Amino acid sequence: MIAVEQIRKSYHGARGLDGFSLKVAEGELFGLVGPNGAGKTTLIKILSTLLRPDAGKAQIAGWDVTAHPREIKRTVGYMPDQPGLYQDMRVREFLEFFANAFHLPRERRRIAVDLGLERSGLAARGEDFVEELSFGMKQRLFLARTLLHDPKVLLLDEPATGLDPLARIDLRHQLRELNARGITILISSHILADLEDICTRVALIGEGKNAADAEGNNFIDLRKAALPSLIYEVEVLGDTAQAAQRAGEMPGVKVMEQHPTQIVLEIQGEAAQAAQLLKHLVTGGVDVVKFARRIATLEDRYQRAFGGKPR
Amino acid sequence: MNPMIGKELRQRMRERRGWILPSIYLATLGAVIALVYYGMTKQTSQQGWEIGVGLFMTVAYTQLVLLLLMAPIFSAGALTIEKEQRTLAGLLTTLLGPLQIWWGKFAASLLYVLLLLVAGLPVLSAVFAFGGIGPWEVAMATITTVVILATISAISLYWSSVFRRSVHATAVSYVSVIVMTAVTFIIFLLAQEMSGNQSWNQMAAAVKAPLFFNPVFFLTVGFAPAAQLYPEWVQCAAVSLLLAVVSVLLTLRNLRRAGEMV
Numbered sequence: 001m002i003a004v005e006q007i008r009k010s011y012h013g014a015r016g017l018d019g020f021s022l023k024v025a026e027g028e029l030f031g032l033v034g035p036n037g038a039g040k041t042t043l044i045k046i047l048s049t050l051l052r053p054d055a056g057k058a059q060i061a062g063w064d065v066t067a068h069p070r071e072i073k074r075t076v077g078y079m080p081d082q083p084g085l086y087q088d089m090r091v092r093e094f095l096e097f098f099a100n101a102f103h104l105p106r107e108r109r110r111i112a113v114d115l116g117l118e119r120s121g122l123a124a125r126g127e128d129f130v131e132e133l134s135f136g137m138k139q140r141l142f143l144a145r146t147l148l149h150d151p152k153v154l155l156l157d158e159p160a161t162g163l164d165p166l167a168r169i170d171l172r173h174q175l176r177e178l179n180a181r182g183i184t185i186l187i188s189s190h191i192l193a194d195l196e197d198i199c200t201r202v203a204l205i206g207e208g209k210n211a212a213d214a215e216g217n218n219f220i221d222l223r224k225a226a227l228p229s230l231i232y233e234v235e236v237l238g239d240t241a242q243a244a245q246r247a248g249e250m251p252g253v254k255v256m257e258q259h260p261t262q263i264v265l266e267i268q269g270e271a272a273q274a275a276q277l278l279k280h281l282v283t284g285g286v287d288v289v290k291f292a293r294r295i296a297t298l299e300d301r302y303q304r305a306f307g308g309k310p311r
Numbered sequence: 312m313n314p315m316i317g318k319e320l321r322q323r324m325r326e327r328r329g330w331i332l333p334s335i336y337l338a339t340l341g342a343v344i345a346l347v348y349y350g351m352t353k354q355t356s357q358q359g360w361e362i363g364v365g366l367f368m369t370v371a372y373t374q375l376v377l378l379l380l381m382a383p384i385f386s387a388g389a390l391t392i393e394k395e396q397r398t399l400a401g402l403l404t405t406l407l408g409p410l411q412i413w414w415g416k417f418a419a420s421l422l423y424v425l426l427l428l429v430a431g432l433p434v435l436s437a438v439f440a441f442g443g444i445g446p447w448e449v450a451m452a453t454i455t456t457v458v459i460l461a462t463i464s465a466i467s468l469y470w471s472s473v474f475r476r477s478v479h480a481t482a483v484s485y486v487s488v489i490v491m492t493a494v495t496f497i498i499f500l501l502a503q504e505m506s507g508n509q510s511w512n513q514m515a516a517a518v519k520a521p522l523f524f525n526p527v528f529f530l531t532v533g534f535a536p537a538a539q540l541y542p543e544w545v546q547c548a549a550v551s552l553l554l555a556v557v558s559v560l561l562t563l564r565n566l567r568r569a570g571e572m573v
Contacts, residue, residue, distance in 0.1 A: 011571050048404050050570030070406065078404045080573070084397030088325050089318070100314035101405035145401070 001026040001184045007056035016042030018208035029179040031195035032188040034205035040188040044157045048078035077151035081158040083142035087131035102149035116144035136167035156187040172198050196298040204305050214304040232265045235290035246284040315415020336427050343373045363441030370435050371452040382460050383484035386420035386467035388477035400573040409566035420464045455533040459526040462551040465558040472565035495521040523550040
């Protein structure tokens with residue numbers, strides 16, 4: 001449904017994308033993750049026809065985004081990272097204006113607006129001004145506006161930013177529901193737990209290019225059972241400093257985190273290496289109460305792909 | 312109808328300035344007319360038709376100056392407000408093309424200024440009572456003012472497409488108005504001086520040229536007797552049209568690239 005091939009784009013004196021490629025199948029709920037400035041917003045802007053790529057190809061539903069912008073606009077619903085709303089319009093007027101802007105015929109327009117109000121839970125607030133709505137309601141209103149013309153593909157740039165936990169849960173429900181209705185969704189977000197919860201696959205992007213996790217994957221398939229990681233959580237009685245020191249003495253063992261009662265280790269090697277480490281800790285006088293291999297979360301894989309350094 | 316026009320007019324009329332500006336406009340126009348009328352009727356030698364012509368000229372020029380000051384307020388902020396409120400991305404990803412967006416913004420800005428012009432028409436027509444002025448003069452003054460305002464609106468919209476902030480676009484639009492009204496007149500005076508103060512009909516086209524950009528001159532030649540200055544009126548109209556067309560083309564080009572500014 002979405003095919004991006006070796007796309008490049010420089011603007012505002014910086015390289016936004018530098019040969020990024022992506023394929024999203026029809027009906028997928030696909031995540032896009034990467035540090036700030038990695039090129040996520042640039043990619044979504046290109047796919048929504050706001051920017052023209054310098055090189056490479058981008059297609060949605062078989063339409064080239066540069067050659068067929070009108071078809072793309074009909075196919076795509078785009079929600080920017082900071083959705084702008086006309087604060088001085090009434091909620092219903094706002095939806096009616098955009099239904100008009102998508103050239104919906106009168107009867108379909110009425111149905112689309114009513115449906116939008118219902119979907120966003122704002123049916124009772126249709127005559128209120130947009131500025132009177134809460135942040136979460138505004139986000140729901142913008143999502144309803146994005147869906148007015150029945151797009152086959154949704155492009156969402158950081159839609160959960162600034163939402164409170166309940167609004168985030170609500171957004172996840174809405175996206176799952178839309179995806180179940182057959183809408184392909186490409187979503188960029190820094191909230192990895194949300195992506196892990198709803199996405200089928202996730203692409204890693206860094207410095208405008210495809211990035212890879214520790215296993216060398218550019219795309220993480222979240223439908224497959226997660227692979228056991230090389231990360232171990234060790235809970236001890238008493239001082240974790242001694243445990244961290246003992247663990248550090250073992251070749252191929254790296255202390256990643258040290259907490260008051262727990263250390264987190266990365267062990268390069270097979271299970272035998274972990275068994276050796278456990279023996280080394282116990283014989284060294286460390287009172288181990290828990291020694292467990294962690295299932296790799298998206299966050300772990302992200303940390304290992306991007307070095308864990310904030311940007 | 313272009314959905315942009317309805318949206319723009321609705322939003323404009325909801326703003327406080329939607330009723331404050333017409334009030335200021337009509338109050339200023341009324342005050343100027345009252346002053347001029349009082350001054351003219353004090354001179355007992357004035358004939359009725361002379362009062363009519365004097366009042367008409369006063370209303371026409373006052374109206375032009377007030378509207379030249381007000382037109383940039385509406386058009387210079389028309390596109391920048393979309394950038395400031397982050398609503399431009401939403402607009403550009405609808406099926407509205409750059410031309411429809413431009414036309415919606417332009418028509419709404421111009422319609423609002425025309426509302427002010429229409430509000431002043433009864434005052435302008437009241438001078439019929441004194442004689443000396445006919446429907447032809449009123450029509451020429453109105454048409455000329457509309458052409459000038461359309462040009463200023465198109466130029467201000469261009470600046471609105473260039474800048475991110477309304478304050479910058481409005482400031483540069485006012486500079487454009489000043490250049491067109493005052494700077495062109497000063498250049499003309501200097502050129503006239505250098506060419507030896509020849510009469511209008513003997514002057515070279517290059518000396519007269521700056522005045523064809525000048526809105527006040529444009530309005531003045533609209534009142535002149537047909538035999539003498541209508542060619543100048545046509546030239547002024549052509550220059551205005553050219554400025555407007557160039558502004559529109561540049562604005563459309565900027566709107567096509569506006570994705571980089573959102």
